[in-house]
Amino acid sequence: MIELDDVGYSYGGGELLSNVSVKLAPGSFHFLTGPSGAGKTTLLKLCYGALTPTSGAVRAFDADMRGFDRDQMAMLRRRIGVVHQDCRFLDHLPLADNIALPLIVSGRDMAQESANLRELMTWVGLTERADARPPELSGGERQRAALARAVILSPDVVLADEPTGNVDWEMSMRLLTLLVELNKMGKTVLIASHDLALIRAAKSQVQARVLRIANRRLQLAGADL
């Protein structure tokens, strides 16, 4: 699905990531850990084309992203669901429309999708807040909404950056279950998280590989995780 080939990245100063090679095979489940500021978010942005590597190549669905024009990039984004670390919404639209935004911009028939939308909102526990504007949501509610928005188009790949940083343990498990279910349907999942308890819990439900960024390199984490 998504393949990083000897990728290096720098924001202008020293190199943040070097020689990173990883292949997210279809149907795989990955975690990404590493200390704060190591480059987890940066790596995710490279995967969905928000950043262009300073060296090496990123391939998505067997196409080299470097050649993408803006329309191809838009089409790619419809196949990749992304949960940002600082969840951003359109503050003037109610929550339900924000979650349905990928349906709206891709011109789907909203009537057909409404059952789907309602089910998803129930799962993340936001049915009651459907008419609230995003600034009125609590921190955890925003994170759940971001995850719902990322998966509503049923994308081939889900990239989630710290999706459970602001929710309690019970809700974390619910969100994890959602991602595991998607993975079981054949979707590729990558979760950046520093929450070791979450990773351990996931490993009991699904066969997950844990990647760790340390010293600018990407390593496979040991059996302790």
Next chain:
Amino acid sequence: MIELDDVGYSYGGGELLSNVSVKLAPGSFHFLTGPSGAGKTTLLKLCYGALTPTSGAVRAFDADMRGFDRDQMAMLRRRIGVVHQDCRFLDHLPLADNIALPLIVSGRDMAQESANLRELMTWVGLTERADARPPELSGGERQRAALARAVILSPDVVLADEPTGNVDWEMSMRLLTLLVELNKMGKTVLIASHDLALIRAAKSQVQARVLRIANRRLQLAGADL
């Protein structure tokens, strides 16, 4: 220091908090937990006057906040350090100035305070990022900066909303240590968090009370925490 007396609050719909009474005594250390959307952030906002209770009274430093004019409110904020859940900064100023912002707006002599600032930035591990603009920071870096900004004026009370949601365990412990040190100096600390591991770790270092919001009420959590 801060006292909520039979406080109720509603954002317009049903009541979110009812009959909440709590007294943050000088030098006390509290945790606040509860499921996502229970009202932790709301309760904190009531404590520092960002919200006015729909019923009941809030007293800060023995003065009823309802009578405060805008200047008195500004003076109150200089005695209360707040870490917002979604950390906000002035995006056009470098990180160091953002952390020093409370010093700047209260007209302190920056030359005198620079040693203090440097020490604090080292503690939260942001010395290298001093010249970065806030949008260039990673999620964890923002949270650490927000905590640093909250404590730089050495306020009498520190209210921290989910201050460790985006940092790894090691950094969580560092931040906790900072707050425990402040508490040992006699400052009052209240931390809203859903991270039970953090709470357990704190209890081994300091005598902390754990409050829980459930069904609109504030309760003292049981011995399991």
Next chain:
Amino acid sequence: MSGGTLRNVLFGDAQADRVVPPSGFTARLTLFASGAMAFLAVFALALSLASGRLADRWASELARSATLRITAPEDQVAAQTAAALTILRQTPGVDRARALSAGEQAALLAPWFGPGLDLATLPVPQLIEVTEDEQGYDAAGLRLRLSAEVPGAVLDDHTRWRKPLVEAANSLRRLGWISILLIGGAMAAMISLAANAALAANAQVIEVLRLVGARDSYIAGAFVRRFTLRALIGSAVGIALGLGGVLLLPAASDEGGFLTGLGFRGLGWLWPLLIPLLGASVAFAATWAAARRRLTELS
């Protein structure tokens, strides 16, 4: 944003317009700027149309009317006048020739001799008003014939008199058109400014839309449609107010000249209706250019 997506930009779906927040400030700025500009444009248009009319009228009067002055001993004036009139009536190109009455002459001379003028006591020359037809007459040939048959006649074709006035009217007309160009330019500048402000203020909205897979033409279209519509509404209101203002001006009086003759005549009323269309086109072009630049910058 290739050419093929222009249709998309112009006629996006209703949903697309909701994704851009209703930005109070830039909306007000656009409405206000296009309204004010349209309002001013109506006056500039009225000014140039009116001074154009004035210039045309004066120019055509200037070309088409002349005076024949007959200075002769008192007893010959009547005979020479009759002879001159005969010649004029025979001249091809002369539409009308008419001897002024004593009263008319007295009125014309009153400024010089006071109102109590008795023409009978003065050997005042007889004036004949000559009006050309479309083709015009041959002034040199006429002069020649007159000098042979009516020795006391002098043909004065007014040119010296009215030329500076016609030039003044023409330069007012130019001033009007230049103002309209300046107004259009100022409007384009203001709307560009507003569109750029809206795009800058909505950098985060654009980021979110791109994150969920919106095409650039979809995003640009939402902004472009909104600004075009605002400019259309703003300038429609502006011309309505401007036309109201023009109607309220004192009606053109015969003596009035420049200042009171403002206003539209006949088909001239259709001109101002072009202003909102022009305003909307200006807004469309300005917003599209701004969106294109901004979206390329942000990528």
Next chain:
Amino acid sequence: MSGGTLRNVLFGDAQADRVVPPSGFTARLTLFASGAMAFLAVFALALSLASGRLADRWASELARSATLRITAPEDQVAAQTAAALTILRQTPGVDRARALSAGEQAALLAPWFGPGLDLATLPVPQLIEVTEDEQGYDAAGLRLRLSAEVPGAVLDDHTRWRKPLVEAANSLRRLGWISILLIGGAMAAMISLAANAALAANAQVIEVLRLVGARDSYIAGAFVRRFTLRALIGSAVGIALGLGGVLLLPAASDEGGFLTGLGFRGLGWLWPLLIPLLGASVAFAATWAAARRRLTELS
């Protein structure tokens, strides 16, 4: 924002100004609006000063110059002219009295009688140009005396002729002042709009500043100082350009009348220097009002 904090607002510390982000768009809008308005104000000022001068000159000429017309049998003209001149020179309030020469009279009459006029063949009245001094003369008394001693004399005081021109010049002057008021109003509106936009765009900045304990006067002051400075700079540049433009206009010529006589004379050059001060005051008031409203709203 009580009265006592005004000093704080006007002279905050240098640090305080950094906490408000340099907002590109509202800065450009303010600079542009105040520059454009100052530019226009210079012209409006020049227009009203020039037409004021014109009106004054005409009004004083109108009051101070008159024509005496002597219509008499040919042999009495010279005697009556001499008599009239004598009377005029004795009249208190008359500064100068001068009989026009035959050539001057011919030039004045040429429009009517053609250039080849021989005054000798016509009993043209003799004209005497009368110029008043500061005090002015008693027209009625003069008329009475003339009617007794110079039966052919008629005093024409030009009033009928120039009054409409003076009125036109006066209404141009009014137009100039009204334009200056409108320009000032438009500038206040634009700067309010810009200040409100800046305050709205910086709602988050205001929230952060309040969170860390900034007083409202501190926050308002940062905005107010910035907008006042921008208006000052913008309108200074605007008047510089405007004065340059006025200097480039063709110099006032004697025939020129309205259009070419624009420009400042003597102390008049000091007037435009008031514009930036006024602009800055307008910006100060507008921004302060906007900040006050906004900060109350946000609390």
